[in-house]
Amino acid sequence: MNPRVLIAKRVAQEFKNGQLVNLGFGMPTQASNYLPEGVTVMFHAENGLFGVGPRPSAKEAKADITNAGSEPVTLMPGAAVMDLPTSLGAMRAGVLDITVLGALEVDQEGNIANWAVKRNGKWWPGPGGAMELCYGTKDVVACLMHTDKSGESKVLKKCTLPLTGKHCVKTIVTDKAVFSVGNHCLILREHAPGITLEEIRASTAADFVVADDFCEMKV
Amino acid sequence: MSKFGNKVRSMDEALGCIPKTDARIMMGGFVGAGEPTCCIDWLIEHGITDITLLTNEPGLDGFGRAMLYKNGRVKELISSHVGTTQESTEEYLKGNIKVEQFYPMGTWAEKVRAGAVGLGGVLVPVGVGILDEPGLFADLEEPKEVIEINGIPCFVEAALRAPFGLIKAWRADEAGNLEYRYTGVNCNPIVAMACDYTVAEVEEIVPVGTISPDRVGTAAPFVQAVVKGLSLAEHDEIYRQHWLRTGKLVEE
Numbered sequence: 001m002n003p004r005v006l007i008a009k010r011v012a013q014e015f016k017n018g019q020l021v022n023l024g025f026g027m028p029t030q031a032s033n034y035l036p037e038g039v040t041v042m043f044h045a046e047n048g049l050f051g052v053g054p055r056p057s058a059k060e061a062k063a064d065i066t067n068a069g070s071e072p073v074t075l076m077p078g079a080a081v082m083d084l085p086t087s088l089g090a091m092r093a094g095v096l097d098i099t100v101l102g103a104l105e106v107d108q109e110g111n112i113a114n115w116a117v118k119r120n121g122k123w124w125p126g127p128g129g130a131m132e133l134c135y136g137t138k139d140v141v142a143c144l145m146h147t148d149k150s151g152e153s154k155v156l157k158k159c160t161l162p163l164t165g166k167h168c169v170k171t172i173v174t175d176k177a178v179f180s181v182g183n184h185c186l187i188l189r190e191h192a193p194g195i196t197l198e199e200i201r202a203s204t205a206a207d208f209v210v211a212d213d214f215c216e217m218k219v
Numbered sequence: 220m221s222k223f224g225n226k227v228r229s230m231d232e233a234l235g236c237i238p239k240t241d242a243r244i245m246m247g248g249f250v251g252a253g254e255p256t257c258c259i260d261w262l263i264e265h266g267i268t269d270i271t272l273l274t275n276e277p278g279l280d281g282f283g284r285a286m287l288y289k290n291g292r293v294k295e296l297i298s299s300h301v302g303t304t305q306e307s308t309e310e311y312l313k314g315n316i317k318v319e320q321f322y323p324m325g326t327w328a329e330k331v332r333a334g335a336v337g338l339g340g341v342l343v344p345v346g347v348g349i350l351d352e353p354g355l356f357a358d359l360e361e362p363k364e365v366i367e368i369n370g371i372p373c374f375v376e377a378a379l380r381a382p383f384g385l386i387k388a389w390r391a392d393e394a395g396n397l398e399y400r401y402t403g404v405n406c407n408p409i410v411a412m413a414c415d416y417t418v419a420e421v422e423e424i425v426p427v428g429t430i431s432p433d434r435v436g437t438a439a440p441f442v443q444a445v446v447k448g449l450s451l452a453e454h455d456e457i458y459r460q461h462w463l464r465t466g467k468l469v470e471e
Contacts (some may be wrong), residue, residue: 046324047249047402058468063252063401063454064389068252070279070333071467072458084249084275084406085332088325110381115321120312123321125302125357128276131323135345163349182438 001219003175006192007143008219009034011100014141015041019097020050022133022188023140024114027143028100042057042076044096051079053065053216068129098139101130102171104144105159108125108206109183110169110181113161127164134165146203147172153205155179155186176200178217190217222440226395230261233418234315234442237262237383238270241294245381245414246330247407250303251279253399255387255420257448259283259289262292269294273381275327275406277307282461291315299324320356320363328375328406333378335412342366342373350374360469384414388437389451390423395442396435397421403438411437420448 015021015035022044023029032043043052045067052067062074062176075081082090090096105113112134115127118167132209134140144154153174172179177200178190186208191200193216237244244262248254262270263286272293277300278284287293288306295317302308310316322330329341350356351363351374364375386407388397397419399407411417418440449457462468 012389031358035334036295045402047252047405049402055468058459058463058471061455061459062401063451063458063467064400066249066252066402068250072462080222081401083382083408085325085328085402085409087420088328092325110447120314122312122318124274124312125308126300126318127323128300128303131345150262162352162355 001177001193003023004030006217006219007173010178010217011141011143012036014022014098014100014139014171018032019039020044020095020134022046022091022096022099022137024130025100026102028102031100042078045073045089045092046087048080048082048084049075051076056197078125085186086131087163091129092136094160095149096133096137098141099133099170100141101138102134102141102156103142103144103159106144106169106172107156107159108181108186108208109158111159111167112142112164113159115152115163116162120128122157124173130164133167139170140165140168141171141173142169143173146176150204153203155204155206158207174204179208182209185210191216192217193219220227220344220443225393226445227393227424228441228444228446228448230257233446234258234261234265235300236416237267239267241271242383243271243273244383244385245273245379245410246284246384247386247405247410248274248278249402249405250276252281253387253403253405253407254278255385255418255448256283258385258418258446259287260419263287263290271295271297272349273297273379275324275330276303278304280304284353285396288316295319298322299327308368317358319358320350326374329349330376330379330407331413334380334410335409338378339395340375340377342368343376344371344373347372347374364389380413380415382415384410384417385420386411386417387448389422390425390430391422391428391442391445392410392425392427393445394427395419395439395445397428397442398430399436407408407425408437410442416443417441418444418446420446422448424450
Protein backbone atom coordinates (compact mmCIF):
# COMPACT_ATOMS: atom_id res chain seq x y z
CA MET A 1 0.00 0.00 0.00
CA ASN A 2 1.18 3.52 -0.78
CA PRO A 3 2.55 4.84 2.55
CA ARG A 4 0.50 8.04 2.35
CA VAL A 5 -2.69 6.06 1.79
CA LEU A 6 -1.74 3.82 4.71
CA ILE A 7 -1.36 6.86 6.97
CA ALA A 8 -4.64 8.38 5.78
CA LYS A 9 -6.52 5.10 6.38
CA ARG A 10 -5.06 4.66 9.84
CA VAL A 11 -5.72 8.28 10.81
CA ALA A 12 -9.37 7.90 9.83
CA GLN A 13 -9.76 5.24 12.55
CA GLU A 14 -9.22 7.97 15.16
CA PHE A 15 -12.56 9.63 14.32
CA LYS A 16 -15.59 8.91 16.48
CA ASN A 17 -19.20 9.34 15.57
CA GLY A 18 -20.50 12.90 15.86
CA GLN A 19 -17.14 14.63 16.18
CA LEU A 20 -16.25 18.05 14.78
CA VAL A 21 -13.02 17.47 12.86
CA ASN A 22 -10.39 19.69 11.25
CA LEU A 23 -8.03 18.15 8.72
CA GLY A 24 -4.79 19.85 7.69
CA PHE A 25 -3.62 19.91 4.08
CA GLY A 26 -2.15 16.90 2.29
CA MET A 27 -2.28 13.48 3.95
CA PRO A 28 -4.74 14.59 6.65
CA THR A 29 -7.29 15.70 4.04
CA GLN A 30 -7.12 12.25 2.46
CA ALA A 31 -8.37 10.71 5.71
CA SER A 32 -11.88 11.93 4.89
CA ASN A 33 -11.97 9.28 2.13
CA TYR A 34 -11.55 6.40 4.60
CA LEU A 35 -14.08 7.02 7.39
CA PRO A 36 -14.82 3.75 9.25
CA GLU A 37 -18.24 2.28 8.63
CA GLY A 38 -20.94 3.83 10.79
CA VAL A 39 -18.85 6.89 11.68
CA THR A 40 -20.31 10.24 10.67
CA VAL A 41 -18.40 13.42 11.49
CA MET A 42 -18.68 17.11 10.61
CA PHE A 43 -15.63 18.66 9.01
CA HIS A 44 -14.53 22.18 9.84
CA ALA A 45 -12.84 24.51 7.35
CA GLU A 46 -10.97 27.30 9.09
CA ASN A 47 -12.04 29.95 6.57
CA GLY A 48 -15.43 29.69 8.30
CA LEU A 49 -17.47 26.55 7.84
CA PHE A 50 -18.77 23.66 9.94
CA GLY A 51 -20.09 20.87 7.71
CA VAL A 52 -17.78 20.71 4.68
CA GLY A 53 -19.29 18.40 2.09
CA PRO A 54 -17.73 16.53 -0.84
CA ARG A 55 -16.44 18.19 -3.98
CA PRO A 56 -19.27 19.42 -6.26
CA SER A 57 -19.66 18.74 -9.95
CA ALA A 58 -18.10 21.37 -12.22
CA LYS A 59 -21.56 22.72 -12.97
CA GLU A 60 -22.50 23.13 -9.29
CA ALA A 61 -19.23 24.67 -8.03
CA LYS A 62 -19.58 28.15 -6.54
CA ALA A 63 -16.89 30.80 -6.13
CA ASP A 64 -18.11 31.51 -2.60
CA ILE A 65 -18.45 27.95 -1.28
CA THR A 66 -14.83 27.01 -0.65
CA ASN A 67 -12.58 25.37 1.90
CA ALA A 68 -9.42 26.78 3.51
CA GLY A 69 -7.40 25.93 0.40
CA SER A 70 -9.93 27.78 -1.77
CA GLU A 71 -11.08 24.53 -3.30
CA PRO A 72 -14.71 23.99 -4.29
CA VAL A 73 -16.77 22.16 -1.66
CA THR A 74 -20.43 21.60 -0.86
CA LEU A 75 -22.41 22.22 2.32
CA MET A 76 -23.70 19.28 4.36
CA PRO A 77 -27.23 19.34 5.80
CA GLY A 78 -26.75 21.13 9.13
CA ALA A 79 -23.75 23.11 7.89
CA ALA A 80 -23.06 26.62 9.16
CA VAL A 81 -20.89 29.38 7.75
CA MET A 82 -19.27 31.97 9.97
CA ASP A 83 -16.77 34.79 9.80
CA LEU A 84 -13.08 34.32 10.49
CA PRO A 85 -12.97 35.47 14.15
CA THR A 86 -15.74 32.98 14.97
CA SER A 87 -14.03 30.13 13.16
CA LEU A 88 -10.62 30.75 14.72
CA GLY A 89 -12.26 31.49 18.05
CA ALA A 90 -13.93 28.07 17.99
CA MET A 91 -10.53 26.49 17.36
CA ARG A 92 -8.89 28.37 20.22
CA ALA A 93 -11.74 27.78 22.64
CA GLY A 94 -11.74 23.98 22.25
CA VAL A 95 -14.95 23.47 20.25
CA LEU A 96 -13.20 21.10 17.85
CA ASP A 97 -12.96 17.48 19.00
CA ILE A 98 -10.04 16.33 16.90
CA THR A 99 -7.54 17.71 14.41
CA VAL A 100 -5.10 15.90 12.16
CA LEU A 101 -2.00 17.85 11.23
CA GLY A 102 0.80 17.00 8.88
CA ALA A 103 4.11 17.44 10.74
CA LEU A 104 7.69 18.25 9.80
CA GLU A 105 8.85 16.92 13.18
CA VAL A 106 7.27 15.54 16.34
CA ASP A 107 8.90 14.67 19.64
CA GLN A 108 8.45 12.56 22.76
CA GLU A 109 7.06 15.54 24.71
CA GLY A 110 4.09 15.78 22.35
CA ASN A 111 5.51 18.84 20.61
CA ILE A 112 4.86 19.36 16.92
CA ALA A 113 6.63 21.55 14.35
CA ASN A 114 4.91 22.19 11.06
CA TRP A 115 4.90 25.90 10.19
CA ALA A 116 8.43 26.91 9.41
CA VAL A 117 11.56 25.84 7.62
CA LYS A 118 14.60 28.03 6.97
CA ARG A 119 14.81 29.19 3.37
CA ASN A 120 17.32 31.87 2.32
CA GLY A 121 17.90 32.48 6.03
CA LYS A 122 14.23 33.26 6.67
CA TRP A 123 11.47 31.31 8.37
CA TRP A 124 8.89 30.30 5.79
CA PRO A 125 5.90 29.97 5.22
CA GLY A 126 4.03 30.89 8.47
CA PRO A 127 1.59 29.31 10.90
CA GLY A 128 -1.78 30.17 9.36
CA GLY A 129 -4.34 28.63 11.73
CA ALA A 130 -2.26 25.64 12.85
CA MET A 131 -1.27 27.13 16.21
CA GLU A 132 -4.91 27.68 17.19
CA LEU A 133 -5.65 24.04 16.35
CA CYS A 134 -2.76 22.86 18.53
CA TYR A 135 -3.67 25.21 21.36
CA GLY A 136 -7.37 24.46 21.58
CA THR A 137 -8.24 21.07 20.13
CA LYS A 138 -8.79 18.25 22.60
CA ASP A 139 -7.25 15.54 20.45
CA VAL A 140 -4.31 16.44 18.20
CA VAL A 141 -3.12 13.72 15.81
CA ALA A 142 0.20 14.29 14.03
CA CYS A 143 0.92 12.39 10.85
CA LEU A 144 4.15 12.24 8.92
CA MET A 145 6.59 9.97 7.14
CA HIS A 146 8.66 8.27 9.82
CA THR A 147 12.00 9.33 8.31
CA ASP A 148 13.25 12.01 5.94
CA LYS A 149 14.68 11.30 2.48
CA SER A 150 18.09 10.44 3.92
CA GLY A 151 16.55 8.02 6.43
CA GLU A 152 16.85 10.28 9.51
CA SER A 153 14.05 9.98 12.07
CA LYS A 154 11.42 12.73 12.14
CA VAL A 155 10.11 11.30 15.45
CA LEU A 156 12.59 13.02 17.77
CA LYS A 157 13.60 13.43 21.40
CA LYS A 158 13.23 17.17 20.89
CA CYS A 159 12.01 19.08 17.83
CA THR A 160 14.62 21.29 16.17
CA LEU A 161 12.28 23.55 14.15
CA PRO A 162 10.04 26.29 15.60
CA LEU A 163 7.06 24.63 17.28
CA THR A 164 3.44 24.89 16.28
CA GLY A 165 2.19 23.50 19.59
CA LYS A 166 3.70 22.38 22.89
CA HIS A 167 2.68 19.18 24.70
CA CYS A 168 -0.42 18.92 22.53
CA VAL A 169 0.01 15.82 20.37
CA LYS A 170 -1.85 12.76 21.68
CA THR A 171 -1.24 10.36 18.79
CA ILE A 172 1.45 10.05 16.10
CA VAL A 173 0.74 8.10 12.91
CA THR A 174 3.61 7.36 10.52
CA ASP A 175 4.14 4.98 7.62
CA LYS A 176 5.86 2.61 10.07
CA ALA A 177 4.09 2.96 13.41
CA VAL A 178 1.44 4.42 15.68
CA PHE A 179 2.55 5.98 18.98
CA SER A 180 0.62 7.58 21.77
CA VAL A 181 2.36 10.28 23.77
CA GLY A 182 3.09 9.26 27.35
CA ASN A 183 4.93 10.93 30.18
CA HIS A 184 8.20 12.16 28.57
CA CYS A 185 8.29 9.16 26.27
CA LEU A 186 6.22 7.65 23.52
CA ILE A 187 4.25 4.43 23.73
CA LEU A 188 4.52 2.27 20.62
CA ARG A 189 1.04 0.91 19.93
CA GLU A 190 1.11 -0.47 16.40
CA HIS A 191 3.42 -1.30 13.55
CA ALA A 192 2.64 -1.02 9.85
CA PRO A 193 2.16 -4.28 7.92
CA GLY A 194 5.58 -5.79 7.21
CA ILE A 195 7.49 -3.49 9.57
CA THR A 196 9.29 -5.11 12.52
CA LEU A 197 9.91 -3.74 16.00
CA GLU A 198 13.63 -3.78 15.22
CA GLU A 199 13.11 -1.59 12.16
CA ILE A 200 11.08 0.86 14.24
CA ARG A 201 13.79 0.94 16.92
CA ALA A 202 16.45 1.57 14.27
CA SER A 203 14.55 4.44 12.65
CA THR A 204 13.16 6.26 15.72
CA ALA A 205 15.19 8.89 17.58
CA ALA A 206 12.58 9.40 20.33
CA ASP A 207 12.52 7.28 23.48
CA PHE A 208 9.59 4.89 23.52
CA VAL A 209 8.23 1.91 25.38
CA VAL A 210 6.32 -0.91 23.71
CA ALA A 211 2.68 -1.27 24.69
CA ASP A 212 1.55 -4.62 26.12
CA ASP A 213 -0.99 -4.90 23.32
CA PHE A 214 1.46 -3.86 20.57
CA CYS A 215 0.00 -5.12 17.31
CA GLU A 216 -0.23 -4.61 13.57
CA MET A 217 -2.23 -1.65 12.17
CA LYS A 218 -5.61 -2.84 10.98
CA VAL A 219 -5.96 -1.01 7.69
CA MET B 220 -20.59 62.95 3.98
CA SER B 221 -23.78 61.34 5.21
CA LYS B 222 -23.27 57.88 6.65
CA PHE B 223 -26.41 56.78 4.80
CA GLY B 224 -26.09 58.74 1.54
CA ASN B 225 -25.44 57.24 -1.86
CA LYS B 226 -21.89 55.82 -1.85
CA VAL B 227 -21.77 54.25 -5.28
CA ARG B 228 -18.59 55.44 -7.00
CA SER B 229 -16.47 54.69 -10.03
CA MET B 230 -13.17 52.91 -9.35
CA ASP B 231 -11.29 56.18 -9.97
CA GLU B 232 -13.53 58.14 -7.61
CA ALA B 233 -13.33 55.50 -4.89
CA LEU B 234 -9.63 54.69 -5.05
CA GLY B 235 -8.12 57.97 -6.30
CA CYS B 236 -7.34 59.09 -2.74
CA ILE B 237 -4.89 56.22 -2.12
CA PRO B 238 -1.34 57.61 -2.10
CA LYS B 239 0.99 56.45 -4.89
CA THR B 240 3.57 55.20 -2.40
CA ASP B 241 3.71 53.93 1.18
CA ALA B 242 -0.03 53.37 1.60
CA ARG B 243 -1.10 51.16 4.49
CA ILE B 244 -3.94 49.04 3.11
CA MET B 245 -5.94 46.28 4.78
CA MET B 246 -7.70 43.71 2.57
CA GLY B 247 -10.34 41.05 3.01
CA GLY B 248 -10.17 37.62 1.39
CA PHE B 249 -9.12 34.08 2.20
CA VAL B 250 -6.70 32.28 -0.15
CA GLY B 251 -8.26 33.87 -3.20
CA ALA B 252 -11.90 33.61 -2.12
CA GLY B 253 -13.90 36.77 -1.40
CA GLU B 254 -11.19 39.27 -2.23
CA PRO B 255 -11.58 42.61 -4.04
CA THR B 256 -9.86 41.70 -7.30
CA CYS B 257 -11.05 44.67 -9.39
CA CYS B 258 -9.74 47.12 -6.76
CA ILE B 259 -6.44 45.21 -6.77
CA ASP B 260 -6.26 45.49 -10.58
CA TRP B 261 -6.82 49.24 -10.21
CA LEU B 262 -3.92 49.54 -7.73
CA ILE B 263 -1.65 47.77 -10.19
CA GLU B 264 -2.79 49.81 -13.21
CA HIS B 265 -2.35 53.07 -11.31
CA GLY B 266 1.18 52.39 -10.14
CA ILE B 267 0.40 52.20 -6.42
CA THR B 268 3.58 50.87 -4.86
CA ASP B 269 5.48 50.28 -1.59
CA ILE B 270 2.25 49.08 0.01
CA THR B 271 2.15 47.86 3.57
CA LEU B 272 -0.47 45.13 3.21
CA LEU B 273 -2.44 43.89 6.21
CA THR B 274 -4.10 40.67 5.17
CA ASN B 275 -5.02 37.34 6.75
CA GLU B 276 -2.82 35.31 4.36
CA PRO B 277 -1.28 36.33 1.04
CA GLY B 278 -3.93 34.89 -1.31
CA LEU B 279 -3.95 32.34 -4.13
CA ASP B 280 -1.43 31.78 -6.96
CA GLY B 281 -2.18 33.83 -10.05
CA PHE B 282 -5.17 35.69 -8.55
CA GLY B 283 -5.93 39.07 -6.97
CA ARG B 284 -3.44 39.84 -4.22
CA ALA B 285 -0.82 37.55 -5.81
CA MET B 286 -0.59 40.05 -8.68
CA LEU B 287 0.52 42.73 -6.20
CA TYR B 288 3.56 40.66 -5.18
CA LYS B 289 4.25 39.64 -8.76
CA ASN B 290 4.38 43.31 -9.74
CA GLY B 291 6.59 44.18 -6.78
CA ARG B 292 4.05 46.50 -5.12
CA VAL B 293 4.16 45.21 -1.55
CA LYS B 294 7.01 46.25 0.74
CA GLU B 295 5.66 44.79 3.97
CA LEU B 296 3.17 42.08 4.86
CA ILE B 297 1.35 41.94 8.21
CA SER B 298 -0.19 38.48 8.13
CA SER B 299 -0.32 34.89 9.37
CA HIS B 300 1.49 33.39 6.40
CA VAL B 301 3.61 34.24 3.38
CA GLY B 302 3.45 31.00 1.42
CA THR B 303 -0.08 30.56 0.06
CA THR B 304 1.06 32.12 -3.22
CA GLN B 305 4.20 31.39 -5.20
CA GLU B 306 4.45 35.12 -5.95
CA SER B 307 4.61 36.15 -2.27
CA THR B 308 7.05 33.34 -1.49
CA GLU B 309 9.43 34.46 -4.24
CA GLU B 310 9.38 38.13 -3.26
CA TYR B 311 9.80 37.27 0.43
CA LEU B 312 12.71 34.92 -0.15
CA LYS B 313 14.40 37.51 -2.41
CA GLY B 314 14.19 39.93 0.51
CA ASN B 315 11.74 42.28 -1.24
CA ILE B 316 8.89 41.85 1.27
CA LYS B 317 9.44 42.53 4.95
CA VAL B 318 7.61 40.28 7.42
CA GLU B 319 8.48 41.51 10.90
CA GLN B 320 6.67 38.61 12.56
CA PHE B 321 4.00 36.06 11.74
CA TYR B 322 0.76 36.20 13.71
CA PRO B 323 -1.29 33.02 14.15
CA MET B 324 -4.39 33.46 12.02
CA GLY B 325 -6.75 33.85 14.96
CA THR B 326 -4.40 36.37 16.56
CA TRP B 327 -4.35 38.40 13.35
CA ALA B 328 -8.15 38.29 13.24
CA GLU B 329 -8.49 39.38 16.88
CA LYS B 330 -6.00 42.23 16.43
CA VAL B 331 -8.11 43.47 13.53
CA ARG B 332 -11.33 42.91 15.46
CA ALA B 333 -9.87 44.93 18.32
CA GLY B 334 -9.09 47.71 15.86
CA ALA B 335 -12.60 47.39 14.45
CA VAL B 336 -14.37 47.89 17.77
CA GLY B 337 -12.22 50.55 19.39
CA LEU B 338 -10.13 48.40 21.72
CA GLY B 339 -6.46 49.03 22.44
CA GLY B 340 -5.61 45.38 21.87
CA VAL B 341 -6.28 41.83 23.00
CA LEU B 342 -4.71 39.19 25.27
CA VAL B 343 -3.90 36.02 23.32
CA PRO B 344 -2.53 32.83 24.88
CA VAL B 345 -1.79 31.10 21.56
CA GLY B 346 1.92 30.74 20.85
CA VAL B 347 3.24 31.86 24.25
CA GLY B 348 6.53 30.07 24.85
CA ILE B 349 6.96 29.61 21.10
CA LEU B 350 6.66 32.92 19.26
CA ASP B 351 8.51 34.78 22.03
CA GLU B 352 11.53 32.50 21.67
CA PRO B 353 14.51 34.93 21.59
CA GLY B 354 15.81 35.41 18.06
CA LEU B 355 12.87 33.72 16.31
CA PHE B 356 11.88 36.95 14.57
CA ALA B 357 15.16 38.76 13.94
CA ASP B 358 13.48 42.06 12.96
CA LEU B 359 11.50 42.41 16.20
CA GLU B 360 13.01 45.26 18.20
CA GLU B 361 11.38 44.28 21.50
CA PRO B 362 10.50 40.74 22.57
CA LYS B 363 6.77 40.02 22.57
CA GLU B 364 5.26 41.12 25.87
CA VAL B 365 3.61 38.44 28.01
CA ILE B 366 1.34 39.06 30.99
CA GLU B 367 -0.53 36.57 33.14
CA ILE B 368 -4.26 36.94 33.56
CA ASN B 369 -6.53 34.43 35.35
CA GLY B 370 -3.41 32.28 35.60
CA ILE B 371 -2.98 32.13 31.82
CA PRO B 372 0.10 33.68 30.20
CA CYS B 373 -0.95 35.80 27.24
CA PHE B 374 0.66 37.98 24.61
CA VAL B 375 -0.36 41.62 24.71
CA GLU B 376 -1.38 42.13 21.09
CA ALA B 377 -2.04 45.69 19.95
CA ALA B 378 -5.08 46.49 17.80
CA LEU B 379 -4.54 46.74 14.05
CA ARG B 380 -6.11 49.48 11.94
CA ALA B 381 -5.36 50.97 8.55
CA PRO B 382 -6.25 54.21 6.75
CA PHE B 383 -7.51 52.26 3.71
CA GLY B 384 -9.59 49.08 3.57
CA LEU B 385 -10.53 47.10 0.47
CA ILE B 386 -13.15 44.43 0.95
CA LYS B 387 -15.47 42.24 -1.08
CA ALA B 388 -19.13 41.41 -0.50
CA TRP B 389 -21.84 39.76 -2.56
CA ARG B 390 -24.06 42.84 -2.88
CA ALA B 391 -24.48 46.31 -1.50
CA ASP B 392 -27.30 48.75 -1.37
CA GLU B 393 -26.53 52.28 -2.53
CA ALA B 394 -25.91 53.44 1.03
CA GLY B 395 -23.26 50.72 1.60
CA ASN B 396 -25.10 48.08 3.59
CA LEU B 397 -23.41 44.83 2.59
CA GLU B 398 -24.64 41.27 2.28
CA TYR B 399 -22.22 38.34 2.10
CA ARG B 400 -22.67 34.89 0.62
CA TYR B 401 -21.43 31.68 2.26
CA THR B 402 -17.67 31.51 2.86
CA GLY B 403 -17.18 34.76 0.96
CA VAL B 404 -17.64 36.47 4.31
CA ASN B 405 -14.26 35.43 5.85
CA CYS B 406 -12.56 38.48 7.41
CA ASN B 407 -14.33 41.12 5.29
CA PRO B 408 -16.65 42.43 8.05
CA ILE B 409 -13.84 43.07 10.56
CA VAL B 410 -11.60 44.62 7.90
CA ALA B 411 -14.43 46.95 6.89
CA MET B 412 -14.70 48.18 10.47
CA ALA B 413 -10.95 48.43 11.13
CA CYS B 414 -10.22 51.01 8.43
CA ASP B 415 -10.79 54.77 8.27
CA TYR B 416 -11.85 54.62 4.62
CA THR B 417 -13.34 51.35 3.39
CA VAL B 418 -14.18 50.57 -0.23
CA ALA B 419 -16.54 47.63 -0.77
CA GLU B 420 -16.29 45.85 -4.11
CA VAL B 421 -19.53 44.01 -4.82
CA GLU B 422 -21.09 41.80 -7.45
CA GLU B 423 -24.37 43.64 -7.47
CA ILE B 424 -25.70 47.04 -6.33
CA VAL B 425 -29.33 47.24 -5.26
CA PRO B 426 -31.63 50.06 -4.04
CA VAL B 427 -31.79 50.85 -0.32
CA GLY B 428 -34.39 48.62 1.32
CA THR B 429 -33.64 45.59 -0.85
CA ILE B 430 -31.36 43.84 1.66
CA SER B 431 -33.30 42.60 4.64
CA PRO B 432 -31.88 44.32 7.76
CA ASP B 433 -31.19 40.95 9.39
CA ARG B 434 -29.05 39.94 6.39
CA VAL B 435 -26.81 43.02 6.56
CA GLY B 436 -23.35 41.66 7.34
CA THR B 437 -21.64 45.05 7.36
CA ALA B 438 -23.70 48.14 8.10
CA ALA B 439 -23.52 51.25 5.93
CA PRO B 440 -21.68 53.48 8.46
CA PHE B 441 -18.61 51.21 8.19
CA VAL B 442 -18.41 51.66 4.40
CA GLN B 443 -17.28 54.85 2.66
CA ALA B 444 -17.53 53.81 -1.00
CA VAL B 445 -19.18 51.06 -3.04
CA VAL B 446 -17.77 49.93 -6.38
CA LYS B 447 -19.16 47.42 -8.83
CA GLY B 448 -16.80 44.52 -9.51
CA LEU B 449 -17.38 41.35 -11.49
CA SER B 450 -20.80 39.69 -11.31
CA LEU B 451 -21.54 36.53 -9.36
CA ALA B 452 -21.84 34.59 -12.65
CA GLU B 453 -18.46 35.93 -13.81
CA HIS B 454 -16.82 34.95 -10.53
CA ASP B 455 -18.31 31.46 -10.64
CA GLU B 456 -16.95 31.01 -14.17
CA ILE B 457 -13.46 32.35 -13.33
CA TYR B 458 -13.15 29.96 -10.38
CA ARG B 459 -14.66 27.05 -12.31
CA GLN B 460 -12.02 27.48 -15.02
CA HIS B 461 -9.28 27.80 -12.39
CA TRP B 462 -10.46 24.63 -10.64
CA LEU B 463 -10.72 22.70 -13.89
CA ARG B 464 -7.20 23.83 -14.82
CA THR B 465 -5.77 22.81 -11.44
CA GLY B 466 -7.61 19.47 -11.26
CA LYS B 467 -9.94 20.49 -8.40
CA LEU B 468 -12.94 19.92 -10.62
CA VAL B 469 -13.54 17.39 -13.35
CA GLU B 470 -15.11 18.31 -16.69
CA GLU B 471 -18.48 16.60 -17.09
